[in-house]
Amino acid sequence: MxxxxxxxxxxxxxxxxxxxxxxxxxxxxxxxxxxxxxxxxxxxxxxxxxxxxxxxxxxxxxxxxxxxxxxxxxxxxxxxxxxxxxxxxxxxxxxxxxxPKIVQETSPLIHWAADLAEAGALACRLGQRIFLTTGSKNLKDWLELPGFKEREIFARVLPRSEVLVQCEALGLKPYQIIAAQGPFSQRFNEALWEQLKIDVVITKESGQVGGTDEKIKSCLNLGIPVIVLERPRxxxxxxxxxxxxxxxxxxxxx
Structure with a gap:
């Protein structure tokens, strides 16, 4: 065919x-x-x-x-x-x-959100230093959420020149931009989030291929809340x- x-x-x-x-x-x-x-x-x-x-x-x-x-x-x-x-x-x-979706674990540190607004509100309640692992596509929408201007936001994005320009145009400083291509190991995530003193991580339910399992396990091991944005229905x-x-x-x- x-x-x-x-x-x-x-x-x-x-x-x-x-x-x-x-x-x-x-x-x-x-x-x-x-x-x-x-x-x-x-x-x-x-x-x-x-x-x-x-x-x-x-x-x-x-x-x-x-x-x-x-x-x-x-x-x-x-x-x-x-x-x-x-x-x-x-x-x-x-x-x-x-x-395939990830096998959902049960933990008080894992929070599911139906959309950006719900995820953002949860994140603001859970911590001051928020780490976004959701890519650059909706970065502007994230940064415009209520409460995010009063938080320290870190974004992991693809290391492409146009993406970095976008991040800078949105007001992110170099120390807030982690430009690297995933997926990342649990060990890598833990080292990064410990160094940046992250309070809460936001991710998408991108399946095992997208490294979602490693992100959640990293958060659980560090005792950091993780917010998982549900897939569109x-x-x-x-x-x-x-x-x-x-x-x-x-x-x-x-």
């Missing part, structure tokens, strides 16, 4: 590679050039850059795509909706790979137990 895979994440690239090994013709799309470079290094046929609806449809039609697989980040709501709409428009199947997400289960669904499209 000719498959178009939206794969800006590690598990998305792995999925695309597995599909190729099974004899499918796979086209991979990533948002960033860096993501495309990683995919190309893995031998995948790749393009990069944001897509509008017309460009999306044109790519599918030009390459005779028979199935659209959305393996983007669990929190990439806009591209999920666009991909689903485009697949309906051109009349091809849409399959959403939803990476969508009517079309169908989490699979494993990638093998998902592959079986793809094979059924033949």
């Amino acid at each position: 000719n498959l178009f895979v939206l794969a800006g994440t590690e598990d998305g690239r792995h999925l695309a590679g597995e599909l190729e090994l099974r004899g499918h013709q796979v086209w991979v799309s990533t948002l960033t050039e860096y993501g495309a470079q990683i995919a190309e290094a893995q031998g995948l046929q790749t393009r990069y850059g944001a897509l509008n609806q017309a460009e999306f449809i044109a790519l599918i039609q030009q390459n005779s795509i028979e199935g659209l697989i959305d393996a983007t980040h669990p929190y990439a709501e806009k591209i999920h909706e666009l991909a689903r709409h485009v697949s309906e428009e051109v009349g091809i199947p849409y399959l959403r790979w939803e990476r 969508t009517e079309y997400s169908e989490p699979m137990e494993s990638m093998e289960d998902f592959m079986k669904r793809v094979e059924e499209l033949k």
